[in-house]
Amino acid sequence: MASSDAEASVVRPDASDLERAAEAALRPRRLDEFVGQHVVRDQLSLILDAAAGRGKAPDHVLLSGPPGLGKTTLAMIIAAELGTSLRVTSGPAIQHAGDLAAVLSSLEENEVLFLDEIHRLARPAEELLYVAMEDFRVDVVVGKGAGASAIPLSLPPFTVVGATTRAGLLPAPLRDRFGFTAHLDFYSAEELERVLSRSAGLLGVPLDAEAAGEIASRSRGTPRIANRLLRRVRDWAQVRGDGRLSLEAARAALEVYEVDPLGLDRLDRAVLTALCMRFGGGPVGLTTLAVAVGEEPETVETVAEPFLVREGLVGRTPRGRIAMPAAWEHLGLTAPAASGTLFT
Numbered sequence: 001m002a003s004s005d006a007e008a009s010v011v012r013p014d015a016s017d018l019e020r021a022a023e024a025a026l027r028p029r030r031l032d033e034f035v036g037q038h039v040v041r042d043q044l045s046l047i048l049d050a051a052a053g054r055g056k057a058p059d060h061v062l063l064s065g066p067p068g069l070g071k072t073t074l075a076m077i078i079a080a081e082l083g084t085s086l087r088v089t090s091g092p093a094i095q096h097a098g099d100l101a102a103v104l105s106s107l108e109e110n111e112v113l114f115l116d117e118i119h120r121l122a123r124p125a126e127e128l129l130y131v132a133m134e135d136f137r138v139d140v141v142v143g144k145g146a147g148a149s150a151i152p153l154s155l156p157p158f159t160v161v162g163a164t165t166r167a168g169l170l171p172a173p174l175r176d177r178f179g180f181t182a183h184l185d186f187y188s189a190e191e192l193e194r195v196l197s198r199s200a201g202l203l204g205v206p207l208d209a210e211a212a213g214e215i216a217s218r219s220r221g222t223p224r225i226a227n228r229l230l231r232r233v234r235d236w237a238q239v240r241g242d243g244r245l246s247l248e249a250a251r252a253a254l255e256v257y258e259v260d261p262l263g264l265d266r267l268d269r270a271v272l273t274a275l276c277m278r279f280g281g282g283p284v285g286l287t288t289l290a291v292a293v294g295e296e297p298e299t300v301e302t303v304a305e306p307f308l309v310r311e312g313l314v315g316r317t318p319r320g321r322i323a324m325p326a327a328w329e330h331l332g333l334t335a336p337a338a339s340g341t342l343f344t
């Protein structure tokens with residue numbers, strides 16, 4: 001998604017470059033500051049303590065889950081807890097196997113290599129990565145064609161932390177090279193309230209408990225969105241209020257940014273409205289639906305749809321997308337009697 005799209009909406013879970021800079025200040029630095037995800041935290045803490053006790057690099061770690069739930073944050077925490085540095089790259093940034101070989105061969109002992117969007121690595125780079133992760137070796141190919149030969153180059157021990165929003169797209173041989181795989185889940189409203197009160201403390205703004213509750217309930221279970229909404233409420237309180245982040249300030253600011261009580265934004269509502277009003281509740285194909293709302297199919301599928309499906313507003317069927325009863329209700333519309341047959 002283009003960064004301009006991300007900046008245009010406060011509730012999309014992706015982050016633009018500007019957004020990332022604002023986020024950096026709010027990132028938890030250590031495992032005990034990381035809110036929620038208790039099981040993952042506990043498992044990770046065992047792995048890190050054991051590795052520290054042995055004085056060795058821990059197993060490779062794969063983190064999966066939707067955007068904005070803390071994968072990058074956890075990778076940084078892993079490096080910090082191990083007292084080592086973090087090298088960051090991503091699947092799309094690696095065009096050729098040689099690019100990855102260059103990164104791997106410059107790693108220092110026990111460093112952590114964060115590979116974001118690992119499902120987007122090109123196949124030759126993926127194959128090079130298997131060997132590097134398993135045998136701590138890269139084969140540097142010299143020459144071309146029949147005269148080409150591979151010179152093995154040993155690497156110091158290191159840990160790969162891979163992150164993906166699409167774990168299902170990872171080929172099994174790559175998945176198998178990770179000794180620990182964790183799936184991050186959406187956060188509860190109570191956990192998001194804790195994220196918000198920590199962030200408000202760091203920003204030095206007074207956040208009322210009711211306001212924290214209101215923002216949390218409209219944050220789509222996502223800390224990145226919670227922090228973003230907090231900053232927008234802070235702006236409102238500073239410019240139009242008395243500086244205090246009260247319930248009133250939260251509601252007024254969220255109205256200005258068109259975040260509705262479920263946390264839906266303009267694109268979500270456009271999708272629901274098109275589904276119900278133009279297509280009678282569906283089923284309708286993704287491409288047709290995307291044209292109707294003036295967006296790319298990929299944006300509708302990866303940005304709007306997961307949350308709408310999770311909230312039970314949209315259903316996916318082999319014949320296309322359908323509006324669920326909750327969608328009609330949310331828009332204040334009455335479902336046509338015939339649409340009931342879609343669910344039987």
Ligand SMILES: Nc1ncnc2c1ncn2[C@@H]1O[C@H](COP(=O)(O)OP(=O)(O)OP(=O)(O)O)[C@@H](O)[C@H]1O
Nearest residue numbers: 023026027034035067068069070071072073223224
């Ligand atoms: N468990 C948490 N506790 C407190 N803050 C969190 C937590 N998880 C995420 N955050 C906040 O949310 C922001 C987004 O997190 P992060 O960048 O780690 O997400 P991500 O899963 O890597 O997203 P993407 O896949 O889009 O890169 C961080 O800046 C951090 O402030």
